[in-house]
Amino acid sequence: MIVGSLFQTTSPLAYIPMIVSRLKPFDPSQLNSDVWFDPSDASTVFVDRTGTVPATAGDPVGQIKDKSGKGNHAVAPTDAARPTLARMPKTGRRNILEYTEDFSNAYWQLFGGGVKEAGNRLVSTGQARSRTQSSVITRTFPVGTNANFSVDVYPDVGLSEIYMQIRQNNEAGIAGLPTAQRFAFASLVNTAGVSEKLDGNGWRLFVNGTSTVEVGTIRFGVGLGDATNAVPNGMGARVTRFQATFSLEATQYQKVTNAFDVTEAGVPDVWSLEFDGVDDILQTSAISGWKATGASFSCAMQSDVVASGKSSAGMVFGLSVSGFATYYTLSLRPNQPLASHAVTYRVGGGALTQASLNGILNKTLPFAVTAITDLTSIKAFVNGELKSQSPTPAAGTIDAPVIIGSTEQPCKFYGGLMIKRALQETEVKLLSKYLVDKAGVTL
Amino acid sequence: MSDWNLSVVIIVPAALKDKANYLSCAIGHDDMPGNTFSVPLSADGSEPATHYGCRTTAKQEFIDIMTGAETGQLPDVDWQDYNMNVQDIADILSQQILDVRDAGEMSGHFGEVLELNSLKRVKIDG
Numbered sequence: 001m002i003v004g005s006l007f008q009t010t011s012p013l014a015y016i017p018m019i020v021s022r023l024k025p026f027d028p029s030q031l032n033s034d035v036w037f038d039p040s041d042a043s044t045v046f047v048d049r050t051g052t053v054p055a056t057a058g059d060p061v062g063q064i065k066d067k068s069g070k071g072n073h074a075v076a077p078t079d080a081a082r083p084t085l086a087r088m089p090k091t092g093r094r095n096i097l098e099y100t101e102d103f104s105n106a107y108w109q110l111f112g113g114g115v116k117e118a119g120n121r122l123v124s125t126g127q128a129r130s131r132t133q134s135s136v137i138t139r140t141f142p143v144g145t146n147a148n149f150s151v152d153v154y155p156d157v158g159l160s161e162i163y164m165q166i167r168q169n170n171e172a173g174i175a176g177l178p179t180a181q182r183f184a185f186a187s188l189v190n191t192a193g194v195s196e197k198l199d200g201n202g203w204r205l206f207v208n209g210t211s212t213v214e215v216g217t218i219r220f221g222v223g224l225g226d227a228t229n230a231v232p233n234g235m236g237a238r239v240t241r242f243q244a245t246f247s248l249e250a251t252q253y254q255k256v257t258n259a260f261d262v263t264e265a266g267v268p269d270v271w272s273l274e275f276d277g278v279d280d281i282l283q284t285s286a287i288s289g290w291k292a293t294g295a296s297f298s299c300a301m302q303s304d305v306v307a308s309g310k311s312s313a314g315m316v317f318g319l320s321v322s323g324f325a326t327y328y329t330l331s332l333r334p335n336q337p338l339a340s341h342a343v344t345y346r347v348g349g350g351a352l353t354q355a356s357l358n359g360i361l362n363k364t365l366p367f368a369v370t371a372i373t374d375l376t377s378i379k380a381f382v383n384g385e386l387k388s389q390s391p392t393p394a395a396g397t398i399d400a401p402v403i404i405g406s407t408e409q410p411c412k413f414y415g416g417l418m419i420k421r422a423l424q425e426t427e428v429k430l431l432s433k434y435l436v437d438k439a440g441v442t443l
Numbered sequence: 444m445s446d447w448n449l450s451v452v453i454i455v456p457a458a459l460k461d462k463a464n465y466l467s468c469a470i471g472h473d474d475m476p477g478n479t480f481s482v483p484l485s486a487d488g489s490e491p492a493t494h495y496g497c498r499t500t501a502k503q504e505f506i507d508i509m510t511g512a513e514t515g516q517l518p519d520v521d522w523q524d525y526n527m528n529v530q531d532i533a534d535i536l537s538q539q540i541l542d543v544r545d546a547g548e549m550s551g552h553f554g555e556v557l558e559l560n561s562l563k564r565v566k567i568d569g
Contacts, residue, residue, distance in 0.1 A: 056445055057445060058444070058445025058447055058448070058546065059445045059447050060499075060500045077478060078467070078472065078473040078474075078477070078478055078479045078481075078497075079467075079471075079472035079473060079479070079499060080467070080472065080473075080479045080481075080497040081481075082500065084447075084500055084546070098545075098547060102444075107545075257444050257445075258444070258445065258448060258546065258547060259545070259546060259547025259548075259549075260445070260547070261444070261445065274549070276498050276549050276550070276552075276553065277550075277553075278482060278496075278498040278553040279481050279482055279497050279498060407482070410550050
């Protein structure tokens, strides 16, 4: 029976695996890559070059393990060449301060008396104006800069008021911003700031303003007492969760553990390897057989390029071999002397072919670049779209290590893969979307 | 929290490059013969290099070792295994340029130290 056989072969249950397959998010392991680096996978990043001490945000990375299963781990040639593992909120960093919950750090300095005690406490020594301020934050405040400052304060019993300090240095204020904003806890009287009650006896205090003069540095902190009235010796407050942002509106607090470790509650983390543009580099052992079947790489990066007038070892991701003749075999590198990038291809000392990305990349945002060589041309894709291509001579085999990092300009690496075949354009789109999402960008 | 909170730039004269690389190997930061000092430098950016430099992320204990060495407190290392003697270390320490900053100042650190010492990177054409 026809109906009966249809029921036997097209049961609704038979469609479930296909539907599930189509709904499954893209997974790079589907590509059977030959190299796959993912700094967001904590199980793959290590402080030491031998790969035994797990790395956390702020640590140097001496080895990143290959997730392809092929064992092509990338290692720093020396300890000095290790990039730094960084963690930032997906929405980007707003809090320009550092060590925001570590009041003991030297970043927080004392002015005019007072002492720092364990537990993030600022305590009066009985002098007028016992106060703390951050180290100098060298950030230009042009005229018209909006700024918002906030801090959590837990006053001792008997402490009636506290000051938020915003200054260029120890004394000079910034026109347009409240220099020393007084908050009186008993009455919550404040003229320019606002406060928010926290659990326990704490308050989160806010002030904002718009600068009317240009300054190049700021300091932000809290103070006990004013010029004539001292807080009694030994009295103080616990102060923590400092924040300074460039907006009039108060925004959710971001914890800045150090310059390479910033987190925000409820916001996904974005992990990267930060290369110093001096000597930081990671490289695999030589991997053979790239050319025979074509080759592709795709990576998520953020990198500016400085036009130096000369080509040099500015490559940020790709295959490379030591020696000038075959230096840039398949790579993303500066398109010198232009201040831009290019995907380049060169084999066996032949001519350098490059697919230029001049004027295409937005260097202030992370981007996914994919390079494909299929024996006849080199193609460069940005965020999954074909942007540039050039014919290439067919040539022999490439046996080369994969390099991450540049000795020309600082760059951030969010992840990347290399595959010994020319990817299809549908694969490029899926992979690009996956990689830039790792960098906090949604296509 | 990471305690790798320092950015360190070290520059040595070209004549001391090999010994400085050996020293890096001897204290466990490189493998013989070493290439820690890998960035060629000169006054105008042209060859030959007169100095070599590196930038690294470090812990305070690295600075403590350097400071101790300046006062004669050397790590327990068999220096001959690294083609060095105590005088070599003294030579490096007395002639090196050492600049230590917060790790957050990594970006631009190397370039600023070069500028302060009237040095430029030697570009390798390629």
